[in-house]
Amino acid sequence: MREVLVIGGTGAMGSRVVAALLAATGDTVRVLTRDPSSRAAEALLATGRVRLLQGDVGDDTSVRSAMESAERVFCNTDFFSSGSVQAEHDQGLRLLEAAREAGVDRFIWSSLDHAVSLTGGRLPVPHYDSKASVAAAIGLRRADEMMRKDSDGWYTNHVSVLTTAPYFENFQAGLAPRPGTLPDGREGLVFAIPLGSGSYPLIALDDIAWFAVHAFENWQAWGARDLAVAADSLTGDQIAATFERVTGRAAAYVPVPLDAVRSGMGDLGHDFAAMFEFFQTHDVVGRERDLPALRALHPGLLSFEAWLRTTGWCGAEEVVQKSPPAAVPAVSRSGADALPS
Template identity: 55%
Template structure:
């Protein structure tokens, strides 16, 4: 039976990834958490007590858990460290541990590089994008070395998602504009426009169920209803890589 480690499994995206895996595979799932006794974590484990295991984890324990996994989905929490460099280093640590363990499939959940696209830094975007750039760099190195089964080329996939649309509902709620309409207020610099979500592409989490279909892929996904639940569904087994 396949065993999947979901890093960030109690978060907005990770919890839906777990629900999707439960609905579409027979995999067992381990979720490392700083607070496995929390109400949200308990509810998550209750979805399938025989298949979902919540465990308390630090960096050392996480490396052991990676060594026990066949596949890893990683969506790290920037706000746990509050540091762009900290999240970048965490991503590299996860990748290095997974490579040492020979993990069959590793999916890195990324975001676009705001500083590259717009000239405006957004630390919690840019740190994840920097890890994706590192993955691309390692793929290039494997090509130069003519590795026939380079781990980054053959076993690592990058899923770059749009911003969480729930934020427009929960944190950036539109306000009446006095003309019978509503206006979203965002704080871009003068002369700059915030990046729009990328075009829909139905790829991504299928790599956890059918790893051979995601070899070395970096995919971008968004949906017309791009909250995290719909993103997990759209990116599941049965979708076709573009």
């Protein structure tokens, strides 16, 4: 029986990875957590197959102890704990080195798109670029291994990068639609998103977990071990239209100005405004994803419409993340009247 360590296992993504591992394998799953008494941690413990390890990814001693018996590691670090690109970058490299020294056989780094690089330096997105900088460092270490005859090839043979995307479940939390009067005069739900006329790259949390487990279980056979995933790419109007078609509830998209995000989300405002500006100006799915190939690999990959039908979600706000960021400010089409946040 293998031991799998999940870093970030009490979070929205990590908890789904834990559940997928438990469903698909006989592995013992361990989760490193600062607070074993938290509701999220206790929910994992209640499965009977998860072992909680108290510790902090910022503490070398607890990290090295957690890595000692782990054969596989899924790692999704939390940028918002520090709010620093440099801090998450350094944290990621320390985790990788601890895994290498412990002889971890399969390590998956959960990453995001390198916005500052993809936009030629024009548009940094801190919580994207910090994870992507670790992925870039992995690439540099692989290149170095190819040049060195004495290299153990650990980064080349034992590390995978899984680049993810925003998840549909965000609509249940910070982007939950609000009741209001639609532009056509009907009463319904307003999807207030700072997307402009851009496209939102999206995927279900359970599908991210599917790809993580598939990578672990098919390490040498699943194709290039670095994989960028998404399931759909929708404009705001398409999001609202799909929701109305599936649920029967009147809905409309109202674009939120980026300046409202910058001024209305506190310390997170500039980061999230930059992310949505990135989506407005860069077609992430069209340029960085191969949806037909992803669906060939995972035929059950859910589109937004399929996710709505599968989950039965009809617009209610739900708890998705253990520490959700502030809701995106919602404004009317005129930009004058604030909707509930």
